[in-house]
Amino acid sequence: EAQVTQNPRYLITVTGKKLTVTCSQNMNHEYMSWYRQDPGLGLRQIYYSMNVEVTDKGDVPEGYKVSRKEKRNFPLILESPSPNQTSLYFCASSLMGDVREKLFFGSGTQLSVL
Amino acid sequence: KNEVEQSPQNLTAQEGEFITINCSYSVGISALHWLQQHPGGGIVSLFMLSSGKKKHGRLIATINIQEKHSSLHITASHPRDSAVYICAAPRTGANNLFFGTGTRLTVIP
Numbered sequence: 001e002a003q004v005t006q007n008p009r010y011l012i013t014v015t016g017k018k019l020t021v022t023c024s025q026n027m028n029h030e031y032m033s034w035y036r037q038d039p040g041l042g043l044r045q046i047y048y049s050m051n052v053e054v055t056d057k058g059d060v061p062e063g064y065k066v067s068r069k070e071k072r073n074f075p076l077i078l079e080s081p082s083p084n085q086t087s088l089y090f091c092a093s094s095l096m097g098d099v100r101e102k103l104f105f106g107s108g109t110q111l112s113v114l
Numbered sequence: 115k116n117e118v119e120q121s122p123q124n125l126t127a128q129e130g131e132f133i134t135i136n137c138s139y140s141v142g143i144s145a146l147h148w149l150q151q152h153p154g155g156g157i158v159s160l161f162m163l164s165s166g167k168k169k170h171g172r173l174i175a176t177i178n179i180q181e182k183h184s185s186l187h188i189t190a191s192h193p194r195d196s197a198v199y200i201c202a203a204p205r206t207g208a209n210n211l212f213f214g215t216g217t218r219l220t221v222i223p
Contacts, residue, residue, distance in 0.1 A: 033211070042215040043200065050209060058210045090157060099204045099211055100145040100164065105157040 002027045006091050006106035013081055014114050021076045021109050023091030031094040031101065032074035033058070034066065036087040037108075043090070048099070049074055081113040117141050120201055120214035127221050133188040135217045137201035144207075146184045148175050149200040151216070157200075160186070191221045 004025045013019055023032065033048035035058075045058030049068040063085055065077040074093075078085060089109045094101035118139045127133055137146065145164040151157045161168050161175040163184070168175050172191075177184040188195055198216040205212070 031209075035211075040215070043202070043213040045210050045212070048210060056209070059212065088155060092157075099209045100162065102162050103147060103149075103159045105149075105159070108155045108157075110155075 002104070004091055004093050004104050004106040006089075006109050008109060009107065010110050012112045012114065015082055016080050019078050019081060019111075021078075021089060021091075021111070023074045023076065023106055024072050025093040025104070026072065027093065027095070027104065028071065029093035029095050029104070030071070031096065031099060032068065033092050033099075034064070034074070034076045035090045035092065036060065036085075037090065038087050046076070046089075050098075081111075083113050085111065086113045087111060117212050118201060118203060118214040120199075120217050122217060123215070124218045125220070127191050127219070129192060129221055129223050131191050131221075133191050133195075133219065133221075135186045135199050135219070137184045137186070137214055139182050139203055142206040143179070143182075143203040145204065146177055147202040147211070148184075148186050149202060151198040151200060153197070160199075188219075191219075193221045193223050195219060196221050 007022045030051045034046040035043045037043045044060045047066040049055045091106040092103045121136045147162050148160040163177050172189045174187040198218050200216045201214045202211045
């Protein structure tokens with residue numbers, strides 16, 4: 001089944017403890033991206049990647065890192081999480097290295113930083 | 115000011131009604147996505163369009179790039195259409211997306 005898989009679904013952690021949220025797609029998509037969703041602010045883009053080894057900042061990249069070593073994986077890394085990074089996170093992908101293609105979303109990761 | 119404005123923010127409709135959700139943007143774009151998010155959080159892409167009109171079942175999306183406006187229509191609405199509808203667009207020449215804050219639709223049986 002074609003899908004974008006995010007893990008974990010829920011994560012509770014403490015300030016400063018490094019964590020990684022994984023994102024994997026099995027559709028050979030070139031474009032992958034991360035978003036956070038907060039009440040009243042909606043969805044905001046964190047980082048995106050147009051292909052392997054090509055990443056770029058979205059609107060809210062501070063406090064996050066990404067890497068794209070393989071086409072299928074695009075992990076989101078929080079080196080030193082803080083409470084203001086408590087949010088619902090989504091990964092998405094599209095076929096070409098272009099955000100003007102249909103987007104496929106993961107099921108989301110609810111992160112709480114205490 | 116948000117670059118993408120959606121209206122209305124909240125909408126309650128009776129089952130069977132025709133529904134329109136609007137999205138206006140203040141910067142140049144070349145395409146626009148309509149997304150649906152059900153309670154429980156999953157996001158599904160409904161449409162991506164750069165001109166004219168697209169139809170899928172009871173859903174119709176239109177866009178006028180010059181007027182910087184897009185609409186999502188739902189014909190014969192049903193309670194299962196209850197969700198948050200979000201428009202999103204890349205700035206012209208860019209590959210990062212910016213989003214509207216969403217329209218929460220509730221369809222009452």
